[in-house]
Amino acid sequence: MNERLDDLYRDIILDHYRSPRGRNPVDRPDIATDGYNPSCGDEVELKVEIDQDRVKNIHVDCRGCAISVASGSMLAEVIKGKSIDEIKEISHVVRAMLKGDTDDIPEDLGDLDALKGVRQFPVRIKCALLAWLALIEGVKNFEEGHGADGSSISTEE
DSSP states (O other): OOHHHHHHHHHHHHHHHHSOSOOSOOSSOSEEEEEEETTTTEEEEEEEEEETTEEEEEEEEEESOHHHHHHHHHHHHHHTTOBHHHHHHHHHHHHHHHHTOOTTOOSOOGGGGGGGGGGGSGGGHHHHHHHHHHHHHHHHHHHTTOGGGOEEEETTO
């Protein structure tokens, strides 16, 4: 990446870290998942309200490093209004992008593009993935009929 692009991505990460999206409470979640990244102590609480197969409200409370908080904020911004199938596709794309599997990655992912640089720091990949893994687990549980039961995930699993 060139220096100007690095600066832009850094600015996007810092904006999401300093002003995280998705902090409003969700009173009646259909999906509730907590996540933990033992390698650096990041934690996430994710609650999603679904209305007619679309995300109506989302609450993402990430506590930890800038990458983890920014990634959770981006998740909240990106999935609001999306269908369950769209959420699963976006989660797949983000996971593949962070793991370095660049097949089938769209050209422009909006602010999510800023997470591409995380691949340069393998120890930070779990930080960026934490909220997304919580979402993937929550959607799986929702589809199995117990999404609001409050599951937990770890990046070590």
